[in-house]
Amino acid sequence: MGQADLKRYQMYIGGEFVDATDQSYIETINPYTGETWALIPQGNETDVDQAFSAARKCYESPEWRSLTPTKRGKLLRKLAVTIEQNAEYLAKIETQDNGKLFKEMYTQLKSIPAWFEYFAGLADKVEGTVIPLDRQSVLNYTLREPLGVVACITPWNSPLLLATWKLAPAIAAGNTVVLKPSEYTSASTLEFAKIFDEVGFPKGTLNVVTGYGHTVGDLLSKHPLANKVAFTGGGETGRKVAMNAVSHFAKVSLELGGKSPNIVFADADLVAAESGVIAGIFAASGQTCVAGSRLFVERSIADEFIHKLVNRAKEIKLGDPTLPDTQMGPAATAAQLRKIEEYVDIARSEGARVRVGGERPTDPELSKGLFYKPTILTDVHNSMRICQEEVFGPVLSVIPFDSEEEVIKMANDTQYGLGAGIWTNNLKRAHRMARSIESGIVWVNTYRATAFNSPFGGYKSSGIGRESGLEAIYDFMQTKSVWIELSDEISDPFSIRT
Ligand SMILES: NC(=O)c1ccc[n+]([C@@H]2O[C@H](COP(=O)([O-])OP(=O)(O)OC[C@H]3O[C@@H](n4cnc5c(N)ncnc54)[C@H](O)[C@@H]3O)[C@@H](O)[C@H]2O)c1
Numbered sequence: 001m002g003q004a005d006l007k008r009y010q011m012y013i014g015g016e017f018v019d020a021t022d023q024s025y026i027e028t029i030n031p032y033t034g035e036t037w038a039l040i041p042q043g044n045e046t047d048v049d050q051a052f053s054a055a056r057k058c059y060e061s062p063e064w065r066s067l068t069p070t071k072r073g074k075l076l077r078k079l080a081v082t083i084e085q086n087a088e089y090l091a092k093i094e095t096q097d098n099g100k101l102f103k104e105m106y107t108q109l110k111s112i113p114a115w116f117e118y119f120a121g122l123a124d125k126v127e128g129t130v131i132p133l134d135r136q137s138v139l140n141y142t143l144r145e146p147l148g149v150v151a152c153i154t155p156w157n158s159p160l161l162l163a164t165w166k167l168a169p170a171i172a173a174g175n176t177v178v179l180k181p182s183e184y185t186s187a188s189t190l191e192f193a194k195i196f197d198e199v200g201f202p203k204g205t206l207n208v209v210t211g212y213g214h215t216v217g218d219l220l221s222k223h224p225l226a227n228k229v230a231f232t233g234g235g236e237t238g239r240k241v242a243m244n245a246v247s248h249f250a251k252v253s254l255e256l257g258g259k260s261p262n263i264v265f266a267d268a269d270l271v272a273a274e275s276g277v278i279a280g281i282f283a284a285s286g287q288t289c290v291a292g293s294r295l296f297v298e299r300s301i302a303d304e305f306i307h308k309l310v311n312r313a314k315e316i317k318l319g320d321p322t323l324p325d326t327q328m329g330p331a332a333t334a335a336q337l338r339k340i341e342e343y344v345d346i347a348r349s350e351g352a353r354v355r356v357g358g359e360r361p362t363d364p365e366l367s368k369g370l371f372y373k374p375t376i377l378t379d380v381h382n383s384m385r386i387c388q389e390e391v392f393g394p395v396l397s398v399i400p401f402d403s404e405e406e407v408i409k410m411a412n413d414t415q416y417g418l419g420a421g422i423w424t425n426n427l428k429r430a431h432r433m434a435r436s437i438e439s440g441i442v443w444v445n446t447y448r449a450t451a452f453n454s455p456f457g458g459y460k461s462s463g464i465g466r467e468s469g470l471e472a473i474y475d476f477m478q479t480k481s482v483w484i485e486l487s488d489e490i491s492d493p494f495s496i497r498t
């Protein structure tokens, strides 16, 4: 297909759909077929400036100021309904762009309205407090106010879900937004902009600028009109984004990567544990921030458990991500596939034994896609690079353990702290472990679960701040303390009143 025949997207700035000012595009590729299927505008500094000006103009407009929290809530609920009606269509686009299974993207898309409904409900429930000062002649109360314009930057693996986790609380809190999706998967966000446009928000509430991270993303995070930068992506990018944001004193939240432990005790329901471990690493081809990429299994059951996992991994059906019986799709990008291959090579060179996988499939039907076989490594130790660095692919490292103390030490011996799975039928142990693991989320006898009303985020290098749940809306607000003197007494101007 020539460029002229491809679908051409436009950015969304100030309520208008516009081309990039210099008319340039990025090709967006289907990682299963290898074909370019659409063109995404490649924004530049002028486009970014226009988006921030539109967002700020909207924020300062009488129309936005008169949009009470209840009215914002109503519009967010309307948006939720429209997304529900378009969920299948949006999910198809995401699968076409990132190669993840349609059934996973559709489940995600169908869940998105719940986030908009939840934050719609919260919009008019954020309250200030009255402070009982020792100085009784003064009324002191707090106001929770929006920040202004929020810059949001999202990755390719769950484009609209992760945009929603930022947009819903940001708008509910009364901010306007400039959003940049990943250059690999911008199409669904630009389709979402069309849906958003129909809902009736003031022009400039949401602005979507597309383009590369090192240009458009960099400009977003250092833009003087950004009062907060909400970022999801890799750690190195997160560091740059945070430095940019801090350089102009913008608030920042970071949802970064992980090296999450999945810990299986001998007393667990081993059938459930096996399923949870497989889901944790091979669902989404391991391309999830919470991938359970380190498996710690109690030594007394290790051999048999590994044997079963290996057999199960051999049966995983790779293929067309749009088909219902496919269990694993391709990697999202050629760079991602190279990274997976490199990490497995490094693990081999450090002494790991490949028990299954460890290569690309040779099946001719998969030859155009960016596939890598589900891979299980043993003979690894926790200090090896494969156990310390995020691969973001279908690669599981297995380490046996002998005691709770030993496994807690190994599980926590990482710079990351996003998710953790504990598999045990011992209630006391479950609670002990949940308290001992240094991570933002601990799942006991389940894995990868998320909800609109439960906080999501990382300890240590896995991030700053929380998305979803009550806490999330406060991250998009600032607190003002108001002091009102009620007495008529004139005070001495040179003595500070306490
Ligand atoms: N904790 C979470 O909730 C969560 C969720 C999903 C993904 N992730 C993490 O995201 C990573 C994978 O996503 P990715 O490869 O798209 O990450 P990435 O860091 O390469 O890119 C993320 C976003 O940042 C932009 N970007 C790139 N360079 C930039 C720069 N210099 N300045 C500003 N923006 C820039 C990209 O264009 C993209 O929009 C993994 O590390 C994964 O763990 C975390």
Ligand SMILES: C[N+](C)(C)CC=O
Pocket: 157, 158, 161, 287, 288, 289, 290, 450
């Ligand atoms: C946030 N989540 C778990 C849906 C995708 C993370 O990569």
